[in-house]
Amino acid sequence: MRVIVLLIFWGLISGCGNREVANHKDLDENMLDLRIFHDNLGTYIRSQDLETSRWLLEGMDSTLQVIRKKFTSHRKLDDPFDVYYRKMMSGPVKDIRKALKEENFENATRAYRLLTKNCNNCHRDLEIRKEVEDWTSGERTHK
Numbered sequence: 001m002r003v004i005v006l007l008i009f010w011g012l013i014s015g016c017g018n019r020e021v022a023n024h025k026d027l028d029e030n031m032l033d034l035r036i037f038h039d040n041l042g043t044y045i046r047s048q049d050l051e052t053s054r055w056l057l058e059g060m061d062s063t064l065q066v067i068r069k070k071f072t073s074h075r076k077l078d079d080p081f082d083v084y085y086r087k088m089m090s091g092p093v094k095d096i097r098k099a100l101k102e103e104n105f106e107n108a109t110r111a112y113r114l115l116t117k118n119c120n121n122c123h124r125d126l127e128i129r130k131e132v133e134d135w136t137s138g139e140r141t142h143k
């Protein structure tokens, strides 16, 4: 059931299933996609659901790849998104992937938290008032 709901999400945000078609989206819309994957990923890592976590991680990374290809410049970015991706996102994404492969939820949680911190670091550096929350934590309060 949960997977079906997620598949509907996926359908909604990926247009006709073609990632290139999703390219008409602006950066903020792509960020909203990113957030859906990010937040759900935290929830599913927390509930130790390996299969769904893997699937959400790849969905999140493919959204990051779309952003990376498209936003080689943007009025709110000082550098191409690719520069930030390599500096802040690719490490934690790889670490989560590795941890899920090893079925190690402790490491996946640690890497997810670093990823979340880096989302926020980038927002802070660029003065974007948007706090990304850690969904592996029981204390989160979604705004």
Ligand code: HEC
Residues within 6 Å of the ligand: 027, 028, 029, 031, 032, 034, 035, 038, 076, 077, 081, 084, 085, 088, 089, 115, 116, 118, 119, 120, 122, 123, 126, 128, 130, 132
């Ligand atoms: C390049 C640094 C950078 C990184 C890394 C980054 N963001 Fe963003 N984010 C931005 C910028 C810039 C905006 C503002 C976009 C705009 O207003 O056009 C933004 C806006 C957002 C928004 C608000 C969108 C809206 O319309 O309300 C969300 C949600 C968001 N980011 C989530 C995330 C998540 C989740 C991550 C980490 C997985 C992340 N961001 C990583 C730069 C970044």
